[in-house]
Amino acid sequence: MSLPAELLAEIERAFPADFLSVEPADLAAYGRDWTRIHPPAPGAIAFPRTTDEVSRLLALCARHRAPVVPSGGRTGLAAGAVAARGELVLSMGRMRRMDPVDEDGLTVRVQAGAVTEAVHHHVRPLGLSWPVDFASKGSSQVGGNIATNAGGVRVIRYGLTRQWVLGLEVVLASGAVLELNGALEKNNTGFDLRQLFIGSEGTLGVITEATLKLARLPTRTDVFLFAVPDLAGVLRLFRAARRGPFALAAFELFTDRCLARVQRHRSLRNPLGTPATHYVLVEAEAGEPDALEAWVASLLEEGLATDGTLAQSAAQAAELWALREGISESLTATGFPHKNDIALPVAGLEAFCGELEAEFGREYPGWEICLFGHIGDGNLHVNVMKPDDLTIEAFKDRTAAADRHLFALVRRHRGSISAEHGIGLLKKPYLAYSRAPEELTLLRAIKQTLDPLGILNPGKILD
Ligand SMILES: Cc1cc2nc3c(=O)[nH]c(=O)nc-3n(C[C@H](O)[C@H](O)[C@H](O)COP(=O)(O)OP(=O)(O)OC[C@H]3O[C@@H](n4cnc5c(N)ncnc54)[C@H](O)[C@@H]3O)c2cc1C
Structure with missing residues (x-):
């Protein structure tokens, strides 16, 4: 499949000179995501700067029935942003504007191409956070986070991305622009269409802007690493952490095999002296130092952990997190x-x-x-x-x-x-293991209504 030459010519006439690329290096880079399983083969890459450009581009593509793959930071692990069949990749990389924070409403409006970690840096000086956080935050984008309803390391405390999105601006396959919910916390006026686009993996519309909800940064966090003898022990430790004298912000497991690969790839040291098959990283918010110490002593006494360490500084906490956050990358690298x-x-x-x-x-x-x-x-x-x-x-x-x-x-x-x-291309053959036939029929009907020509991310999630 290739993009119609007429469409490419029209795009070149209607948009700035640097809007479209067919450079081989761009085609190779923007045609794939982190999965690297499908050989990249997009027809061209478009780099809009504004919602109006996205809208005009999609209207043109609809007229030519040209397939479009919305593309964020391409850190996805389900091949959702892969373009392997001559599609037009719509990169959000130039749409990175971040507005000033609304300190009364605790919100910030950003363009969808803003990098996740850049949003963290933007709001942190005000003592605030956008609590969507994981190892790929330095490359992933807000639009990609929303389109995948990303989870991450603090879901146990803060929930999924869905909980931290107040409003969305979305461009439909026809080019129509929807403004959904604005900066409203409360708005009970019928079906909440915003939720339909969260987790839709670029198949229902292109997210161009979002109003994000912000949380206060915790006043105190403590990070522990524990060695645990087996998986049943991990779950026992989890029960103890749930009842611990703090708010549980993260409870992350990894095995000795993961640790060995991280150590090989990143040359990191294991801070625990006792070798174990299972390790657990715990992040605790708002715990009193004495109560935390007593809690750790009781774990060791009761044999719930065979060894443990508490980070004594932010740098040490980052070192413990690096052991966990380096795993995904290290498995692929080694x-x-x-x-x-x-x-x-x-x-x-x-x-x-x-x-x-x-x-x-x-x-x-x-x-x-x-x-x-x-x-x-x-x-x-x-x-x-x-x-x-x-x-x-x-x-x-x-x-x-x-x-x-x-x-x-x-x-x-x-x-x-x-x-x-998410589902993307990778898990599509198995979707029926998690969704009933009646649900699949409904999902198809929704796709048909919003994208009747089937030009948005075709072949992803559903055929
Ligand atoms: C090392 C590593 C660790 C990770 N850890 C986690 C984790 O803990 N939790 C987790 O949930 N994920 C994790 N991921 C997966 C990934 O980072 C997230 O899914 C992230 O949200 C994807 O964002 P992105 O901008 O890279 O999206 P992309 O990969 O570019 O795209 C993902 C999907 O969203 C669509 N899309 C992108 N932008 C838009 C837009 N503006 N409008 C409409 N559709 C759009 C694409 O078409 C595609 O279907 C990890 C990935 C890596 C590499």
């Missing part, structure tokens, strides 16, 4: 991982994990499984590393077959096959 991102009801984690271990023992005897995740909110990242003696093709066949067993197990335990990364 091997070829097959990734799954599943969610279970927290109460069902223990039973699920028991069956998962047995299932994976059968499916992948002797293989390296790297397990980590935001386990406090029921989210597990289950990564299988390709053995050196297997070709990539054979590995993919094997993992595709095993995924069906995994997802059947997830369904039996009333979980989700995609906790936070």
